[in-house]
Amino acid sequence: MRKIFYILIPIGILLSSFKKGLPNPENKTLEISSVANVSTMAPETEQRLLERVKIIKEFISKNPKYNTELAFFIDMRVMSGKNRFIVYNLKNDSIVDQGLVAHGIGSETDNKPELKFSNNNSSFCTALGKYSIGSNYMGQYGKSYKLYGLEPTNSNAFARSIVLHKYHQVPYEEQNRPICHSMGCPMLNEIYYTRIEKLIDNSKRNIILDIYY
Structure with missing residues (x-):
């Protein structure tokens, strides 16, 4: 299995990598470049990510309306206190940022740390699958x-009014315990959110968000 290396790089170089990155041959290492909040990734977590990346690449190749350089991933098997919202460069196979994300309170079960998922209204659960990130609006939690x-x-x-939004109670740094819950939405830390919204706003095509378990 390919190993991941963590590299701190200036943000200018980071942004330029989206334009200059080339597809990564299968025998190359997966590289991680993060502007902040760098953390290691367990081998099984990396493997799940790579499997989902392959699926998203295939999906996007058949749907040119979506951003072909950038996608977001949330691994629901990772504890909410750890970085599990991943910004991934599809062109050069690298993780360019990562942060904390809260999930729906309805997804909690009595059998910790197992989670449940639902597409039903009023379930307050996170729902698995691919999402297209649409336009923004000003709501209860600000720009969403x-x-x-x-x-x-x-x-x-x-x-269900499931949206991507920020919330002040979501911590920035990783924790050794679960963080707060949402009502079903992927909910980010305010500082991390400022970086995410820049990527979304600067994208000419819809970005895919993939939530998996």
Whole structure:
């Protein structure tokens, strides 16, 4: 399995990598470049990510309306106190940023740390699957982004008012315990969110968000 190396680079170089990055041959190492919040990734977590990246690349190749350079990933098997919202450069196979993200309170179970997922309204659960990140609007939590579910497992996202938003109680640094919950939305730390919204706003095509377990 390919190993990941962590590299701190100036943000100018980071942004230019989206334009200059080339596809990574299968025998190359997966590189991680982060502007902040760098953390290591367990081998099994890396393997799950690489499997999802392959799926998203194939999906995007058949759907040119989506951003072909950048995608977001959330691994729900990673404890919420650890960095599990991943910004991934699809062109050169590198992780360029990562941060904490809260999940729906309805996803909690009595059998910790197992989670459950639902596409039903009023379930307050996170729903798995691919999402298209849509336009922004000003809501209860400030600037938020509409999410459109692209699979049967998350097809009710828009009707459920599932959006990508920030919240002041989501910590910036990793924790050794679970963080707060949302009502079903992927909910980010305010500082991390400022970096994410710049990527979304500067993208000419819709970015895919993939939530998996």
